[in-house]
Amino acid sequence: DQQVKQNSPSLSVQEGRISILNCDYTNSMFDYFLWYKKYPAEGPTFLISISSIKDKNEDGRFTVFLNKSAKHLSLHIVPSQPGDSAVYFCAASGGNQGGKLIFGQGTELSVKP
Amino acid sequence: ETGVTQSPTHLIKTRGQQVTLRCSSQSGHNTVSWYQQALGQGPQFIFQYYREEENGRGNFPPRFSGLQFPNYSSELNVNALELDDSALYLCASSLESSGRSEQFFGPGTRLTVL
Numbered sequence: 001d002q003q004v005k006q007n008s009p010s011l012s013v014q015e016g017r018i019s020i021l022n023c024d025y026t027n028s029m030f031d032y033f034l035w036y037k038k039y040p041a042e043g044p045t046f047l048i049s050i051s052s053i054k055d056k057n058e059d060g061r062f063t064v065f066l067n068k069s070a071k072h073l074s075l076h077i078v079p080s081q082p083g084d085s086a087v088y089f090c091a092a093s094g095g096n097q098g099g100k101l102i103f104g105q106g107t108e109l110s111v112k113p
Numbered sequence: 114e115t116g117v118t119q120s121p122t123h124l125i126k127t128r129g130q131q132v133t134l135r136c137s138s139q140s141g142h143n144t145v146s147w148y149q150q151a152l153g154q155g156p157q158f159i160f161q162y163y164r165e166e167e168n169g170r171g172n173f174p175p176r177f178s179g180l181q182f183p184n185y186s187s188e189l190n191v192n193a194l195e196l197d198d199s200a201l202y203l204c205a206s207s208l209e210s211s212g213r214s215e216q217f218f219g220p221g222t223r224l225t226v227l
Binding site: 042 | 144
């Protein structure tokens with residue numbers, strides 16, 4: 001049972017444009033959501049998070065939006081840069097999950113110059 | 114501030130053997146979590162240790178076991194290795210155990226079981 005889903009395995013965007021990565025979840029008890037970026041041969045790097053009491057959190061070029069009624073979150077990267085090319089994972093925690101993070105399958109972002 | 118480190122980087126074992134993976138937490142972090150990442154998948158939670166006690170376990174068999182030491186470093190032990198255990202093993206440390214804070218990941222150990 002996949003509680004966190006990223007339905008797009010890959011996304012290609014032109015440099016300078018907006019990248020939008022999507023994530024859906026099924027467990028309404030989740031109350032904290034995170035985005036991680038992963039380069040090959042490295043561990044995931046934390047990007048940005050959002051609590052379920054908010055619907056938006058912004059940090060520089062990165063903004064996360066949370067729609068609790070739709071059980072959907074998205075990560076916006078504006079403007080996209082070639083260095084943003086990586087695999088992006090969304091993760092969720094809270095409710096009866098204790099301290100564990102439940103990850104989606106990842107979306108590979110390619111930003112072309 | 115030293116980040117999360119893991120050793121070894123790569124490891125090759127044969128089916129039935131045992132393996133120990135090590136993790137050094139980020140300074141000041143008392144919680145460590147271990148994840149298994151298969152190719153093309155997101156990390157899957159194995160278990161978490163908080164102040165040397167197991168504090169939650171994912172859907173992994175008992176042959177996956179762990180330890181956390183007083184300095185908050187940690188080990189993951191896997192007995193009776195199976196081919197499907199081939200994966201990237203990640204540890205992550207955090208300031209607290211609720212899951213509502215950043216978990217900082219190490220670079221991982223790539224385990225290959227032949």
